[in-house]
Amino acid sequence: MDDLVFPILASVAIALIIAAIVLPIIALVISIHSRNKLNRQISRLAQTPPVPGTFQQIPISDRALFGGAIQQLDARIENLEAAL
Secondary structure: OHHHHHHHHHHHHHHHHHHHHHHHHHHHHHHHHHHHHHHHHHHHHHHOOOOOOOHHHOOHHHHHHHHHHHHHHHHHHHHHHHHO
């Protein structure tokens, strides 16, 4: 029984070392894939033309507020992308 303790502990230690190396690499790959997917979606949304007739329904006074809100959202998205 005492002869099995060392091989079991050694294999557990090796498994922990391998997990400590492999798991961060997997997390990095997943985050890069997610960031690329998010960038593709953002660029696709930015290229989508507006639906005809919807922009004309917004009053002129609200267009400036709407434009300011979009600029703030763009700035926040850039900050999030920079943080990633």
